[in-house]
Amino acid sequence: MGYKEILLSPIKIGNKECKNRFFAQPMECVDSDEEGNPTDLTYQRYENLYKGDFGLVDLEAITVTNESRARKTQLEIMPRNEKALTKFIKRLKEVNPDTLIVFQLTHSGEISEPDFSRRVCVKPTYGLGGDLLSEEEVEHIMDQFAEASKIAEAVGADGVDMKLCHGYLGSQIIRPYNDRNWKYGGSWENRSRFAYDLMEKIKKSVSKDFLIGSKMSMWEGYPGGFGSADPESPLMDMTEPIDLIKGLEERGASYFVESLGNVHCAMNYMECLKDSPELSYLHIYFTDLMKKALKPETVVIGSHFTPFRGKKNKLLSVDPEKSGIFPVGAKCIEEGMMDMVGLGRQSFADPLTPLKLKEGREDEIHYCTMCMNCEELMIRQQPVGCVTYNRPYTKRFVECRKNFGKLNELHT
Numbered sequence: 001m002g003y004k005e006i007l008l009s010p011i012k013i014g015n016k017e018c019k020n021r022f023f024a025q026p027m028e029c030v031d032s033d034e035e036g037n038p039t040d041l042t043y044q045r046y047e048n049l050y051k052g053d054f055g056l057v058d059l060e061a062i063t064v065t066n067e068s069r070a071r072k073t074q075l076e077i078m079p080r081n082e083k084a085l086t087k088f089i090k091r092l093k094e095v096n097p098d099t100l101i102v103f104q105l106t107h108s109g110e111i112s113e114p115d116f117s118r119r120v121c122v123k124p125t126y127g128l129g130g131d132l133l134s135e136e137e138v139e140h141i142m143d144q145f146a147e148a149s150k151i152a153e154a155v156g157a158d159g160v161d162m163k164l165c166h167g168y169l170g171s172q173i174i175r176p177y178n179d180r181n182w183k184y185g186g187s188w189e190n191r192s193r194f195a196y197d198l199m200e201k202i203k204k205s206v207s208k209d210f211l212i213g214s215k216m217s218m219w220e221g222y223p224g225g226f227g228s229a230d231p232e233s234p235l236m237d238m239t240e241p242i243d244l245i246k247g248l249e250e251r252g253a254s255y256f257v258e259s260l261g262n263v264h265c266a267m268n269y270m271e272c273l274k275d276s277p278e279l280s281y282l283h284i285y286f287t288d289l290m291k292k293a294l295k296p297e298t299v300v301i302g303s304h305f306t307p308f309r310g311k312k313n314k315l316l317s318v319d320p321e322k323s324g325i326f327p328v329g330a331k332c333i334e335e336g337m338m339d340m341v342g343l344g345r346q347s348f349a350d351p352l353t354p355l356k357l358k359e360g361r362e363d364e365i366h367y368c369t370m371c372m373n374c375e376e377l378m379i380r381q382q383p384v385g386c387v388t389y390n391r392p393y394t395k396r397f398v399e400c401r402k403n404f405g406k407l408n409e410l411h412t
């Protein structure tokens with residue numbers, strides 16, 4: 001089979017049929033209204049992904065509370081958002097009825113922005129910190145996730161993604177650094193309790209066919225982060241991450257999205273800069289570990305495919321014909337390292353990527369230049385989109401630079 005056939009072949013996720021192997025990564029775009037509802041900009045972005053014929057779309061980090069959040073205009077999922085989200089999903093299903101959508105439920109914890117919300121933590125991280133969460137508060141947060149899942153199903157989503165990646169609250173609780181002596185800290189049994197109890201609570205609030213999965217940083221990339229040997233160790237150890245995905249699978253998770261890194265201190269592992277595209281291979285290694293540890297029917301989704309681009313990428317020592325997103329993605333699927341291919345920055349550069357492959361218009365695909373200006377817009381709390389190929393965002397970026405100057409460091 002050629003790469004086109006492999007990438008366009010259907011796959012089952014839980015009891016749902018996913019039409020192809022393309023996964024649109026959750027991409028926060030800071031463009032909600034004041035109540036956390038989708039605006040015209042949000043509609044445009046997701047309508048484009050739906051037109052682009054992705055098999056599965058992961059709706060960007062949508063916060064289960066507006067008390068603690070990372071972005072000022074972040075999508076929210078609380079009872080007050082139900083009506084607006086119903087209208088939004090209805091519209092997307094009109095554009096493309098058989099693209100599946102899951103919502104990435106999040107709580108930002110210590111990544112919450114104190115300028116407009118309450119920064120909270122499970123154990124203060126050097127350089128971050130915030131109010132220390134009590135056990136009762138964590139239980140309340142889990143109830144908020146469960147309520148959000150109920151709303152997600154009611155508004156027509158196909159499932160949820162419990163965010164356990166990139167240093168947001170889910171990662172903060174499960175990492176070895178959380179050695180505080182409490183119900184959710186210290187031993188692995190205590191630290192994994194959050195993820196397992198959350199899974200059970202979500203399961204109870206939705207119907208049997210509703211998908212539950214998780215995007216996780218298998219290795220956060222710094223001492224004490226998830227996937228470290230102990231609270232201070234710089235050594236990677238996959239015992240806990242592998243145990244966690246198996247435990248979640250046993251409790252009913254039907255898919256996982258691989259990721260690495262932490263938004264505060266290990267960003268290059270999460271989304272590398274232009275000059276280190278070879279970090280993509282690291283993600284394939286972790287995705288393969290996950291796939292091999294889980295049952296064959298559990299869907300594992302690979303991340304960090306944007307750097308492979310088309311034939312013109314910065315990867316050396318490889319034949320350009322074989323090193324683009326499509327040939328590499330298809331090879332990884334064919335050889336059993338993953339089931340689906342996630343596109344993040346590339347989904348900004350060209351939301352029609354899967355459709356263009358399907359229609360034989362590969363030469364019309366705009367490939368992400370990895371300029372990272374989308375990231376800069378996000379850090380500046382501005383609506384996010386592709387600065388290179390989407391004019392309104394180019395203008396917004398120019399304005400942003402005029403107003404705020406250049407960022408000292410992109411990876412902050």
Ligand SMILES: Cc1cc2nc3c(=O)[nH]c(=O)nc-3n(C[C@H](O)[C@H](O)[C@H](O)COP(=O)(O)O)c2cc1C
Nearest residue numbers: 025026027028060061271304305306343344345374
């Ligand atoms: C602007 C921007 C926003 C992002 N928002 C999210 C998010 O909401 N949730 C998440 O899990 N990852 C988020 N990410 C990470 C991507 O989903 C993805 O894991 C990463 O960019 C690597 O994939 P890529 O090489 O295809 O871009 C974001 C990345 C960028 C650049």
